[in-house]
Amino acid sequence: MKLTGYTDPMSVRAGDTVRFMVSSELPKYKAEIVRLIHGDPNPKGPGTKFERIKASVNKEYKGRVQEIRGGSYVQVPANPLLDFAQGFTIQMWIRPTTPKKGEQGIVTSGSTRLVVDKDGQVALKLGGKVAVRSGLALGEHEWYFVAASWDAKSGAAKVYLYPDRWLEPHTGSTVEKKIIPKPSFENGKPLLVAAALEKGEVTAHYNGKIENPRLFNRALSDSEVESLHSGASLTAFADSLVAAWDFAIGSSTQRATDTSSNMLHGTVMNMPLRASTGHNWTGDEYKFDRAPEQYGAIHFHDDDIDDARWDADFEWAVPKGTRSGFYAAYITSGKEHDFIPFFVRPKVGEASAPIAYLAPTNTYLAYGNEHIPGITTEWLPNAKLDLHQEERKYVIANGLNSMYDHHRDGSGVAYATRKVPIPNIRPDYVSPPRGGPHCLAADLYLIDWMEKKGFEYDVFIDEDLHLDGPELLAPYKVLVTGSHPEYWSGPMLDAVEAYLANGGRLMYLGGNGFYWVTSFDKERPHVIEIRRWGGTESWKAEPGGYYHSTTGELGGVWRNRNRAPQKLTGVGFTAQGFDQNQAYKRQPGSFDKRAKFIFEGVDKDENVGDFDSLVLNWGAAGDEIDRYDSALGTPPHTLLLASSFDHTDAYLLVIEDAGINMPGLGGSTHPMVHADMTYMETPKGGGVFSVGSISWMGSLSYNGYDNNVSRVTENVLRRFQSQEPLPNK
Template sequence: MKPNEHGTASETDTMAQDAVTIVGYTDQFSIQPGQELNFMIDTASSVYTASVVRLCGGMPDPDNSSYLPTETIPADCAGEYPGRRQTTAAGSYAELPLPEEWLQGGEFSVQMWVCPTIPEYCRAQTVWSARSADGASGADLTLEEDGHVTFSLTGGCGQSVNVRSDAPLEGNAWYFVAVQYSVRSGAATLYVSYRDGWKPNDDTQVCTAAAKLDYTNVVISRVLLAADSDPDALARTSRHYNGKIGNPRFFREYFNEEQLHDLSVGADKGTDGLLLVADYDFGVDISSSRLVDLSAGGYHGTLRQGGTRAVTSHNWNGEQVDYRLAPEQYAAVHFHDDDIEDAGWETDITWRLPEDLASGVYALKLEAEGNIDYIPFFVRPVQGTVTAPVLFLAPTNTYLAYGNERLFKLAKDYLPDDYVLPAQDVYLDEHPELGNSIYDLHNDGSGVQYSSRLRPILNLRPHYRNWRAVRHFSADLYITGWLEQRGQSHDVATDDDLHNEGIDLLRPYKVLITGSHPEYWTRPMMKALEQYLADGGRLMYLGGNGFYWVTSLDPDRPHLLEVRRGNSGSRSSDSPPGELFHSTTGEPGGIWRHYGYVPQRLVGVGVTALGGGTACGYRRLEDSFHPSAQFIFDGIGDDEIIGDFGYAAGGAAGDEIDRYDLKFGTPRHTLWLATSTGFDNNYQFLHDDQLHTAPGQGGCDNPLVRADMTYFDIHGGGAVFSVGSINWAGSLAWNDYDNNVSRISDNVLKRLLAEQDSPAVPSAEGV
């Protein structure tokens, strides 16, 4: 590696990986020269050192992640820092800023719709709480460990009373719940009415306890839904609830049973007069974290740490599945005790990037107690400028989607007895508060639909290898390492940049290169790529299972990615009935092919099978000998197996693979250059393409289970080269980039950078 003007020649970091002793994150994935980047660090060590490095490639030996090619960058933030602990409070909840004196009249009613998802749990869950500043006074509604609900009150003089339901709540069932107190009648009441499905009777519980509590001087400083204020630190929360809550209302009034029944069936909204304190409608402003109060007081609340919106409420009738057409039927929030939107750590290091810092992949390198960690970030050129003819697009949406993936827990049966979890996964297993990937499930069994970059992401590390192979970010460094090793000038940008800038980002570049798994694309990204190719752009799709899931980035919270799986595609969870549309943008979720963006039509190939454990190489097909393809295979033998080696499962074709298929829109003039052979039944045919299951659909028996290499030209000078496999990157770096996978990649890039056009001639009829 040649030195550049910012640092030393390439060096190799040596790392101990016995344990993770320091972690952190940054507030941006993409950053421009001259801008500031903030880093948040947590360590039990008393002191640590920080430096900035350019990541010059992937791990030369993934079986020994102690070595990583880097280049030190002079930075004024480099040096020694005192260590400190930072805490993460996971669990979504709502903060409702009711007036401080609202309990002081000694008569109140709180009403809401409640649908618990795990009513019997390992601990109590708070549905609603109101606390004084010192925590000594207030009230709460709690779902106990056995599924019963308890209404608890504590007055200003320390008197207290509890009212407990006679029967437990059922899971995934809706209840109208009201809690009331009247100092005049001396009664505290818990009203629970089952309103979900058929019952042989009304199934309403009315539980009352005598109580004389003094709220005259009680000042309520905090009202929460789905959590309680932590008794040890009221600014924190505890006892988070799992389930839905709909449209809470607060009154300075005590209702009789007939009135409560009318309120539960909507016969009387009960919001007239001056006794209404707040009336929240969760069907308003669904795309935001704002909870709208319809009362004259306008005590609008705020969702904290996520919480899923655009979910069905108690009155959903199935006639509309787009929440925008019936928002009153989506007036609920689904809370989870493991939600996280922002770890909320304080900044430890701020670095203003030099104005002349070259575009590339960088990291803040942290060292504590002999261990090293990296916090990656991507330096793009200043917006509106270009410094190279090639753009590598880092698939940061994919990194987020898989961020802190915990599937290693489910993979234990498939792993060898001597397999040792990476230190990052061990740490992740010990720290559930760092949140999940969208491949995981919440504690209540519902699918995770949001992922945030404002938290440590342990598998977004250059020295990380998961239980399957070198994958995602660590694999993509083999692609940027190839460009670095070849001395090919290139810029780096991220999915965020393409989403925000569209075709303006891509238009100046002669060649666009993808990462190994560009799976999660937003609509603005898809439209930009389509326009780029139509305008004569040239693409090297060096991955597999790309352009697959409909993905949204929250316009107001750009750190937050949303994916709703729908009910098709190779998915880790289903979207519940009526909950397909993204809360942040209103887009329908699912896979892009259902909305016209079929990968074969765009790039020649589309996903066909998912597997793992083994990989193989490619064999040349007839089209590879066509004169139009001769440049691709310059230096490659006629019978040479391409990529029967590599750092990812030992082959260039593997993991998730794509196929050429004219029926799905592969352009008819596409050259079908090579295909893989030798997949076993670990590779199963994608069920997207099946109408029913049947024998013979695995890799050994199904001719559609294959990775295909293709190339086609586009009128106006554009061209697309696709390799149809995630594992291509893992073979690219094999033998210090001296191999036939690298040779083919070199040949294609050289031609695409050339000024002249070379239209391909169709020579195969395809599948």
Template sequence: MDGVGEQVRLLGYGDRLSVPAGGRVEFKVSSELPEFTPSLVRLRRGGSPVHESDLLEEEVEASLPATVPGRVQVARAGSYVEAPLRPGAEVSGAGLAVWLLPTRLDRDREQTVLALIAPDGATGYLLSVSARGCTLRDAGGTELARLDVAPVERQWSFLAATVSLAGEVQLALHRPGGADSRVQESHIQGRQGQESGFPEPRGTGTWLLRVGAGPRGGFFNGRVARPVVSATSWTADATERLAAGEDAVALLGTDGVSALALGRDPAATAVADDGSLTAGGVAVNRPASAVPGPFWRCRETDFRRVPDEYDALHLHEDDLDDAGWETDVVLTVPAGAASGAYALKIRAGDHVDRIPFVVTAPDGTPPAPVLVVLPTWTYLAYANWRTYAEFEEERVALYGERRGVDPRDRWLARHPELGKSLYDVHTDGSGVMYSSRARPIVNIRPDYYTPTTRGLRHFAQDLSLLDWLDRRGEDYAVITDDELEDHGADALAGHRVVITGSHPEYSSARMLDAYQAHADSGGRLMYLGGNGFYHVTARHEGPSGAIEIRRARGSRTAWASGAGEEHLSGTGEPGGLWRWRGRAPQRQFGVGMTAQGFDKASGYRRTPQSRDDAVAWVFDGVDVGVGEIFGDHGPGLGGAAGDEIDRADVALGTPADAVVLASSVGHSASIVLVPDDQTISYAVPTAPDPRVRSDIVIFGRPGGGAVFAVGSIAWSTGMTHKGGDNDVSRITANVLDRFRDHADPVARA
């Protein structure tokens, strides 16, 4: 981790995670140094002085400037909806109303729920809430009206304010269902130019409407629904009728009225306006959509069936979809660049950052015999995961030892504006549903240190697989989950063997279908990882490449989706685990997630079934007999079966003809069964639970297809033990050779 300290002064990101040779990538860099030097490197192996392997990279000639001026760029977190009023719209007084469900109210900080701001930013109205009550202010901060009654956290309320041309202000709060559900009102009389301090309520030009933020922040944490803004005041009776749920356009008309339809298209960032005051708006920083609104009747949990009941957005002060940095370096990848993992390496003195991306083969290139699919959706799911530094002491008990933390994680903990992972929660305690690539991501780096494994995991670990292929002289190409999602089975077509990365946990239906089609059409799959194909995941359209999940209850997870929120906003499909959708990984890959633990890894015991003529070749050159142990040494956790592990299970879909070649043994009590399999039983439990194991399986498919799965994240780390001179490496090589060269690899001779 050369040049890495707790003070990160050089950091960047690219506008994509993959690009074909000859293609273009734009890099956005924040530098506290006057200038930096960019270069293109091919990443051969992950590591650093604190790892058990050294970082291997080689410089690639590219047309890049010798130096680039440095500048500090800052991400702006916080979600809101913004809609400019139509040009020439005239504001003569105002009406503002919204349903809100606050999730984090502070006593000393007002959060803006609705804002109507003039072009100069000095005139307008801000409707805000805090734990002290509700406030209407002018754009300069002058208080126009206050209610010393606050909305109740995590309950819906209706808040409305009107300002007449005569200077009369009305502020009302409805809290349905409570003892104080009556309207609370404040009336202040005054006219422009008098001591009341009212802003001039008339103005022309492009005014701006914001939902969930003011002109200078004040982000709202919680849900909002049915915002209504009028360029004139309305009556107290109209406020009552809006609070009763009457349609704003039917009540007020469209002329001079905005009625933003927040939940109408949950997959889009564009927001339609049923009124005519704006032409529609945009949701900034991707607030959570497909969440129930104030009139949800709790009878239907699929937002597509009752769209009028899913008319809300959940806003957070720490949402981030696109950091919005400007481009500093434009790279045109050399047309002859081999497919593989690369990085833009930027250096300023002792400070270095490597911004990784994958170079894919350009269209028209003959398919390489071997194709590696790097699980970039999983990388994004863990992007900027904050628990290592924030819960360092708690992890000592989890690991049984103190393992240290990458200094970049400590720095990240002080920079919430860079967004969170899908394993984190927002400041209001709700789960993070979206993760994008359009921001700096400090843990997708070839020299990143992961305490979970005492070193390599995810991207840095998957570089070890590419290094292993390089050392064997394999002809291979690399793609990412994005290519698989974009092109489906066509992305795999023509490649004899497809190899996964170490942890392909997050996948879409299109990706699963592609793998299935490949094996069914005579292709071969090598699933060299664990806890794969587990979470239902979708990708949103747009430049940020954001992925989305919903976490169903009953699985090991950092948070769980709220009631009525388990359908993905991007596709409408049920979220959670593929297992509960009838697509347990065992059906396609023979094994699926069963347990996890991070104290140490174990080895495998060879099974009697592995002597069958159809599969005995897997152990050619491996001095391991039936019942004997292999793979119980190595870097990281010290074995090939560890971290997160998968088992075969016919009840979950493991094909009946699948052969279990070996099963792991010797796991400690810290390796625990996933909640997916934990049910209440009065029978005396077996200790240790026989389901806590990693299985290595192999099976054939009609037409010469075949699948090999190792059921462990730690497997590819084990392949590197003693420079690759080990049984785990030899077994992998035997399978790759057979899968690549044999017409029907799992058929009997």
């Protein structure tokens, strides 16, 4: 992939400025601002459509490569107190996850380095040379007490390494060597935790946990080190303590707090996992702020990143009067192209249309840079796994991850950022396992359809709703979701609930929505956080890791926080499968007088979405699908309008309902494996219509937009955007 980039911000008001960060291996490229209408290149559909926008930035630019430098660490600025030449002791607990990956910095400053060496041993390097090694290699995922010292007078260098548990055949090691002549020490260098600085570049990134490092200005005696191992208080070391970083303090910040009187505070770079359990976690307390002494660890990864920090190539002051919508900088050079998406949003309180379309950008970030797994095509007849290999290579080579992936050390990815290139969130991107669009490209189906049908709409993104709250929604007659609005912050849910309580109307035109508890980092709203547990999930947060570091709230699925999606929309996640969709069969609720307007023009025996689709080839109900369930909170007056049927065994019941994995959880047998379409009225004339299927929008354009998925959507949207009250009898 020779040409790519990202914007900041992701959503911008007319009158504001959006910056474009581009990396180009080609010497020149052309940029053009376009408004996106339809992206899917599938010849069965309307094809790629965008509108060229006259803009001052539409011109040729000089290309230059901008690199992605991931890997988290703590950096403490250089300080005269960091003087190793007079002797020192470094001490902390570590839990390495890839001890064999090559040299990794634990605590380093210039050429004085405590590292995991290439053999997985703890080594103290002085003046760039190995002075002493532990003699014992580290095991993966095991906690160790580590200390290292150097005594200026005797020249003795020591490394102490004690496993946390009784491990045969080794119980630990203390290795000593005399270093003569005295090694040279550099002053004026910053101190790094979990990495090292080499010619100005941060390198030797460490994978795993490091807990509360301490630094002393002399070589402690063996018995003093042993007392630290036993958990002695630091007050006995007041005369020699240089720094004692407590990583439990400020878990939601980028600060590493030194609790010593020297206040050698550090900056935590590239968003490692904070609020992590330490070696002493008893398992009794899951909430990190109630037992901070047991959450003193940071889990560092060599592929963490919160911001690529690229320079801007150009910026566009969005002219006043620019209509709201999905936009992109379309950049081209020879055969190479990329669309760098962004959104033009309305100002708070200034709706330009009755319809608000919420682009589910948290879902885009969660799936963004997904590594396409090497799955078989047995259950994926539509898969095009050979597609987008260039993008895949770029993502993996640069250590970019989605929130579905694992870090290189095998732990789950809990944070995502919009300040990196995301090549799979593009209008023309075909998701290889699905063989069709997903996320942004799929959400453009509705834009194209609304344009075709003459609906007027504004667009804003999850981050806008999170920050602006109910005032953003207040002026709209109807809020329409994207195809997969899966990741919701508490304030976003609050805003929609307040909107509905006040007569707002919601069309949930997707599947598996309102599912994961998602937080925005307060200092960096471009970063979101999740902790996967309790749902259908590609990784699991480790025990003790269920609370979000950025907000302190309990993560997992909203269902476990008394906010099951059924309460809000009538339906919630029930099954997923990726072979093909099915049609919906009308249920008695669709013949209720209250629902008459929804099925206007649809025959009583007609199945809905019983035809070709641009997503998973055929049918309107599929991918991730939702069910009506009063036990989970579907309100009693909700009408069950239609249900899909005959799903294959590629569709399996969600883990949270399966309980025990056993045969019979597939679509051919399990009664809960189907998508439900529902409708309910809400207070003050509001209403909610839900389809419970990611694939719904892929059917809208079939047969020149003349089909019953299009008709039902149009019937509801016309009624919801009108002043006309909803029928209540």
